[in-house]
Amino acid sequence: MSWPTIDRNQSPVVSDAPAVLNDAVREKIRSFFDRYDTKRAVLLPALHVVQDALGYVSWKAMMEIAELLGIHPSSVFDTLSFYTHFWTHPKGKKVVVSCRNLSCTIMGGAKVLDAIKEELGIGEHQTTEDGRYSLVTEECLAACDHAPCLLINEKLHKCVNPADVPALLADENNDRLDMPRSDLFDAPGRSESSEPIAAGGGNGKKD
Amino acid sequence: MAIADFKPVLLQNAGIDGGCTLDVYRSRGGYEGLAKTLKMSTDEVVEEVAKANLRGRGGAGFPAGVKWGFLPKDRTQTLLCVNADESEPPTFCNRVLMEEDPHQLIEGTIIAGYATKAQIAYIYIRVEFHEQFHILQKALDEAYAAGLLGKNILGSGYDLECYIHRGAGAYVCGEETGLIESIEGKRGYPRIKPPFPAVEGLFHQPTVVNNVETLSCLPHIMTRGADWFLGVGPEGSNGPKLFCISGPVNRPGCYESTMELTVRELIEDPRFGGGMRDGKKIKAVLPGGISMGILTADELDMKLDFADPRNYGLLGLGTAAAVVVDEDTDIRLVLANMARFYSHESCGQCTQCREGTAWMHKMASRLALGAGRMEDLDLLFNVPDTMGMMPGLSICGLSDGAAFAIKTTVKKFRNELEERIREQDDGVVQNVLAVLN
Numbered sequence: 001m002s003w004p005t006i007d008r009n010q011s012p013v014v015s016d017a018p019a020v021l022n023d024a025v026r027e028k029i030r031s032f033f034d035r036y037d038t039k040r041a042v043l044l045p046a047l048h049v050v051q052d053a054l055g056y057v058s059w060k061a062m063m064e065i066a067e068l069l070g071i072h073p074s075s076v077f078d079t080l081s082f083y084t085h086f087w088t089h090p091k092g093k094k095v096v097v098s099c100r101n102l103s104c105t106i107m108g109g110a111k112v113l114d115a116i117k118e119e120l121g122i123g124e125h126q127t128t129e130d131g132r133y134s135l136v137t138e139e140c141l142a143a144c145d146h147a148p149c150l151l152i153n154e155k156l157h158k159c160v161n162p163a164d165v166p167a168l169l170a171d172e173n174n175d176r177l178d179m180p181r182s183d184l185f186d187a188p189g190r191s192e193s194s195e196p197i198a199a200g201g202g203n204g205k206k207d
Numbered sequence: 208m209a210i211a212d213f214k215p216v217l218l219q220n221a222g223i224d225g226g227c228t229l230d231v232y233r234s235r236g237g238y239e240g241l242a243k244t245l246k247m248s249t250d251e252v253v254e255e256v257a258k259a260n261l262r263g264r265g266g267a268g269f270p271a272g273v274k275w276g277f278l279p280k281d282r283t284q285t286l287l288c289v290n291a292d293e294s295e296p297p298t299f300c301n302r303v304l305m306e307e308d309p310h311q312l313i314e315g316t317i318i319a320g321y322a323t324k325a326q327i328a329y330i331y332i333r334v335e336f337h338e339q340f341h342i343l344q345k346a347l348d349e350a351y352a353a354g355l356l357g358k359n360i361l362g363s364g365y366d367l368e369c370y371i372h373r374g375a376g377a378y379v380c381g382e383e384t385g386l387i388e389s390i391e392g393k394r395g396y397p398r399i400k401p402p403f404p405a406v407e408g409l410f411h412q413p414t415v416v417n418n419v420e421t422l423s424c425l426p427h428i429m430t431r432g433a434d435w436f437l438g439v440g441p442e443g444s445n446g447p448k449l450f451c452i453s454g455p456v457n458r459p460g461c462y463e464s465t466m467e468l469t470v471r472e473l474i475e476d477p478r479f480g481g482g483m484r485d486g487k488k489i490k491a492v493l494p495g496g497i498s499m500g501i502l503t504a505d506e507l508d509m510k511l512d513f514a515d516p517r518n519y520g521l522l523g524l525g526t527a528a529a530v531v532v533d534e535d536t537d538i539r540l541v542l543a544n545m546a547r548f549y550s551h552e553s554c555g556q557c558t559q560c561r562e563g564t565a566w567m568h569k570m571a572s573r574l575a576l577g578a579g580r581m582e583d584l585d586l587l588f589n590v591p592d593t594m595g596m597m598p599g600l601s602i603c604g605l606s607d608g609a610a611f612a613i614k615t616t617v618k619k620f621r622n623e624l625e626e627r628i629r630e631q632d633d634g635v636v637q638n639v640l641a642v643l644n
Contacts (some may be wrong), residue, residue, distance in 0.1 A: 035327075035370045036390075037410035043392030048334075048373055069392075082394035082554075083375030085334050097335070102497060102544050103297040103453040103530050139378060139548055140296035141335050144453035144530065145460045147297075154337035177337065182344035185373055 021064045024188035025053050029068055039069040043079050045185060047086055053187030056087035084138065092127045092134035094175050096120075097151040100137040103144035108162070112148045113137065115165035133169070210472070213439070215463040216427050216447040217420070221307040227342055229349040232310040238355060240429035244318045245363035252322040256425065259433035260445055265290055265381075265418030266496065266525050267604075268513050275323050277405035278413045286409045287325035288390065288416040289316055291332040291339075292374050292381040295496035296548065298528035300449035301419040303461040305332075305339040308423070309346035313369070315422030317360065318429060320367045323415050328369045331386050334376055344371055378552035382603045383416035384408075385554070396556050397603035420449055440465030444512035444524075450479070454531035457481035466524075470494050471507035473529055483533065491532040491620070495525025497545050498608025500615035520618070522611040538620045539627055542587075542613065543568075543575035549609035560606035563594035567613055578639035579628045588617045 021029075028049050032042045046065050051057050057065075057080060066073040080086045098113045117123060120133050127134040143149045146158030153175035157168060168174055183190060220226040220235060232238070244252055257272025278285060289312070293301040304312060316328050332340055347369055350356045358366045372390050374380050380389045384398035387409045408414025424446060428436045436446050444466035452473050453459045458481035462473075470492055474480040483489060489504045494511065500521040502509060509519050516523055532541055550568035555561040567590055570583040591610025594600060601607070617624065 035368075037412075038391065040392040041390055041410075044373065044375060044389065047375070079393055083377055085375035100544075101296040101548060102493070102541065105540065105544050106454050106530065106532060106536050138335070138376065139551060140294060140298075142293045142299040142302045142333070144297035144299055144451065144528070147453055147459070151335060151337075156338065177341065179338065179341060180345055182341050182348075184344060184371070 017060060019064060020054060020058060020060045021050065021068075022053075025049060026068060028188050029065070040071050040075070042069055043071075043076065044083075047076075047080060048185040049187055051086055052185065052190060055093075056090050058088070084136075090127070090131075092131050094132060094153050095134045095136065095151075096169075097136055097138045097141070099139075099141045099143070099147070099149050101140035101144075103140075104148040107147040109148035111162040112150065112160050112165065115162040116150075116169070119166050119169050210464055210467055213447070213463075213465050216439075217304065217311070217423050217449060218307065218461075218463045220311065221303070226307060227309055227346060229310060229346070229353055232308070236430065237310055237426070238314055240426035241314050241317055241355070242361060244321055244429050245361055245365060249322055249324055252318065252429075255433050256322065256428060259428045259436040260443075261421065261424055261428060261436065262444075262446075262513060263418055264420035264424070264448070264526075266295065266498075266523075268524060271319075271417060271421050274405065274417075275319075275415060277403060278323060278415065279406060282324075282413045284412045285323050285325040286412050286414045287316065287320050287323060287328040288383070288386060288409060288414060289328060289330040289422060290381060290383065290386055290416055290418045291330055291336070291343075292386060293336075293419070294333060294378040294381050294552075295498060295526050295528070297453045297493075297530040298451055298496050298526040299453075300451050300461045300526070300528065302336060302339055303449070304419055304423050305336070305343055309343045310350070311423045311426060312343070312419055313346055313350050313355070315425040316369060317355065317367055318425040319415065319417055319422055320369075321365055325415070326366060326368065328367060329390055329409075330369065330371045331374060331380070331390060332371055333374045333380075340371065340373065347371065377554075378548075379554045379603070379605060382605065385603065386416060387414060394554070396554050397605075399602050440467055441510075441512055443514060448511075448527060450511060451526070451528035452480040452531070453529070455484040455487055455533045456531055457484055466510070466512035468511045469507065470502060470509050470511060470529060473511065474507070474531060480531075483531070488534040489531055490534050490536065491538065491541070491616075492529055493532070493612075494527070494529045495521065495523065496528050496608075497530070497548070497612050499523055499525035500611040501541075501619055503619050520615055522607060537575070537627070538616070538623050539571075539575040539579070542616050542620075542624075543571040545612045545616070546571035546609075549605065549612070553605060553609075554603075557594075557601045557606065559594040560601050560609070563590050563606065564609050566590065567609065571613070573639065573643065574624070574628070576635075576639045577631050578636040578643075579624070579631065581625065581628055584617055584621060584624055584628075587613055 029046045032045045050061050062076045063073050066076045150157050154177050155175045225231040253275050261271045262268045320328050356369050377395045379385045380395040382397045385395040389395040404414040439446050448466050451461050462479045475482050492502045506519050513524050546568040549564040553560050553564045591614040594606045
């Protein structure tokens with residue numbers, strides 16, 4: 001029997017690789033500093049901004065965040081790994097978050113999830129080959145009055161019918177909010193471009 | 208005051224055109240409570256809120272005025288955290304408050320900040336609330352521009368900064384010390400208490416954590432007075448309250464009433480749930496968020512106040528969010544769904560919670576897959592007794608919630624569960640075991 005091994009002597013980060021966080025992203029992270037007593041408290045905002053900029057939080061990005069906040073890189077990963085929202089590997093341009101909790105389950109959420117899986121040809125925590133979609137399930141989205149519900153990036157879809165899933169996923173604008181957005185936790189310059197700066201999806205390459 | 212005479216207070220601006228904007232909010236009497244507050248001394252404000260007996264709406268029901276009273280008198284800095292990490296299934300009243308009336312929350316936050324002498328307020332909002340975040344941030348920007356936040360609020364000399372801090376997907380960050388750890392940029396591990404946050408909280412400073420709905424009550428207490436608040440609903444459970452109803456009812460949603468409401472009224476009344484969809488029968492109701500426990504169809508006369516749930520073996524009122532389980536839903540599925548939730552959301556600090564919820568998940572899943580064992584029912588009933596906070600074993604209340612959800616379900620639906628186990632098909636059992644082993 002054999003299994004893939006990780007070479008612990010090999011650092012996951014190539015130290016002389018070019019920086020992944022550009023000046024604008026760094027400046028944005030620094031802009032949170034005077035909100036908190038400690039720099040470490042900027043970690044969650046920083047991770048939100050970086051994930052929006054890069055599509056996910058790579059090892060290299062974690063190292064650079066650590067340097068920026070003056071904390072150990074392991075502290076960054078320690079915190080990041082606790083929260084389900086952050087990705088350490090490339091995800092699709094759109095993330096479908098399907099609710100699996102009680103109200104949605106009673107109202108037929110499992111059938112919606114099955115329909116998404118069938119339509120996209122992927123399972124949970126997987127990304128389509130073209131990098132368009134990733135699929136995850138999440139505990140209660142606090143929209144039980146609209147069960148079964150799901151999120152596509154920022155957009156909440158209410159009372160989803162399994163039969164409507166193909167049309168829903170084919171819709172280009174299914175992740176757009178038709179309301180004024182705050183760019184507080186966005187990557188710098190995100191609002192000018194219509195898509196995340198680098199979705200990171202599809203090519204499967206890290207750093 | 209009877210329920211029939213009750214007019215919505217917290218939701219008075221819901222559904223109104225432009226209700227989220229400062230202009231409309233002000234035109235409907237908004238920020239008058241704040242103006243009144245700023246003319247009072249901080250002690251007078253705390254006294255007024257304590258007199259109103261405003262019990263925390265986040266689930267524990269602890270009086271907000273008393274909580275503020277725990278702050279050390281000689282403190283130099285106070286921090287206020289607004290708990291908008293609403294994650295208790297199936298609760299969504301904070302979401303409704305934030306999307307329908309963000310300025311009400313902001314006004315409440317400023318009043319609480321003034322009463323506790325806070326200089327900074329952090330609104331901890333769960334990341335899945337995207338639209339609500341944008342609405343709230345826009346409202347905050349408006350409030351800053353109008354001099355309601357920042358330096359010298361309304362010329363009173365009181366300064367308050369208010370920042371939104373977005374979470375990242377963790378149920379346990381709704382626990383007040385977990386929330387504090389999360390703001391500090393750490394894993395959302397609840398802290399051992401004491402010290403309580405009022406003494407040593409965020410950044411080691413005296414900290415107050417209040418729920419969105421609790422804070423949304425403050426503007427009304429300040430404008431109408433504590434006596435008005437005391438007069439709404441029954442004694443001990445006074446004040447307007449939001450109730451959520453979801454599941455196969457005709458009108459799932461968030462409704463406001465006094466705490467004289469019964470579970471049956473919440474489901475059947477045309478002003479609330481509007482009855483069951485397609486005339487289906489009720490099998491069970493989880494009336495206070497799933498963590499408080501379950502009711503059978505015979506127990507629907509339970510009052511949704513702070514006292515009555517105890518009489519039905521429940522942990523408490525919780526978030527007053529009910530989900531109805533209809534006759535077609537297998538109770539094993541409900542049990543497994545709840546067990547998975549707690550197993551997934553247990554932060555893992557306390558061994559008995561981490562392991563206890565994980566084993567409950569395994570047993571309940573096996574049951575739901577059609578390969579349950581009779582002896583597991585005894586285990587599921589007993590395991591919770593060994594992992595809760597009440598026996599003094601856990602750091603936070605998550606395991607209590609898990610315990611009451613699982614225990615009351617096994618206790619009250621034992622007959623059905625036993626029947627399902629007896630009906631199990633041998634072939635299915637073998638198949639499930641082949642996969643599990």
